Amino acid sequence: MSFENELEKGQFYLPECLSCKKWVWPPSEFCDGCNGETSLKKKEFEGKIIEFSKQNDSYFCIVEFYDSIRIMAKMTTCPKKDQIVKISKCGIIDGSYFFHII
């Protein structure tokens, strides 16, 4: 069960270290702290908008999970700083990840 296999199915599951319980990002089978193995945590994650800007009709946001993991995600409604959001859609197109939030 790799992060990318799940992402391709539209699931956003974060890897957690089985030994030290650290959230590992970018996704990897090994922990960058203790070098232990990781496992995907199957749950719905809530993130917080750290910053955003806008291009054409959509917004691009920095979203933070667990005070450590940050991604850039698309939002169609006007975001607010510190707003709590969830991943509504995600996947991989031409090798690049994409994340949409609501």
Place this chain on the structure above:
Amino acid sequence: MSEVGIIAYGTSPFTKEDHKIESMLHKSTNDLFKKNPDINKNKIDAVLVSTNNNSKYLSPVLSEMAGIQPKIAHSIESLCNSGTNSIVSAFSYISSGLADMVLVTGAERYDSPGQILEWDNSRGEFKHPIFWASIFSKSYKREYGISDEQLAIVSVKNHKQAKENPNALSKKTYTVEDVMNSKKLTDDLRLLNCSRPCTGSASILLASKEVAEKYTDMPIWITGIGQKTTSAGFTKNTSLTSMESTTIAGQSALKMSNRNISEIDVAELHDAFSVCEPMILESLGFTNPGEGINMSQKLHEESNFMINPRGGLIGSGHPLGATGISQTIEIVQQLQKTAESRQTNNPKTGLVHNMSAAATSSTVLVLEK
């Protein structure tokens, strides 16, 4: 550790022309040897090539084209700060005693693959540099109450200074209104806030003190080097209003040279986008946080070329692998007082700041007469 000096340089114009990477590498290297006919190519121990181009074996290729048979020949790639990474490698070869004279040549084409870091999937579909620049701009403006018009001054200043640089891509001057009315890329970034990828090359020759003093009366010494990599991915930046790697690299370089930031007379800073210049000024300690834009504005009003005299990346263009070397050449010219209409007032100590991928990695050099 032996002293290392810069004894010669060459450059090509920065353009949008379509040339092979090998031709571009040869262009500035040839310019260096034409300007310095006394250089004995047989004494060059290493040839280092700085580029993001995907062509293979470029250092041996350049060596053959230029008539050099070095002991050491290889390429160095680190996105936008490949150039100063190559200079640091040359310094290391010389100071360790592995080489006495090293040629460093950087080149890039306008369509460089180094413009986008494909690996950084944390950016999602927003991998182009305009997106991290927009986030930096929005955050910086929000934190310090800075307006778009204030940030536009960086572009106005650096285009004005580039007009005095015969090798710069930009040949025009612009007003704040021009910047504000240029193409809107995002809500926080206009086209004239951006440096532009281009085709160009730059070369320098470094040597040990013993060799340097045989060739020139005006060697410029590299007295400080600082480098720091905090991550590869943009979203790992803990601050969106300052540059941690730049702060650490700057402190290291100043400590090595036994200088304070107040002793820096002239500096080339990596203004990939308008917001970068004030952020770098603040991160290096030239000003307090939030006051970098005031320094850029004051320098512009006084036509003081102290910061980015060649026009920075915004005015000169940004051929990635050549940029750090071109910045270094500018500071060499400033210290040698050969910068003509860009010349600042009697500088003795200069600084080069070159960074990669949204300041995830920075290199700072201190240069002195």
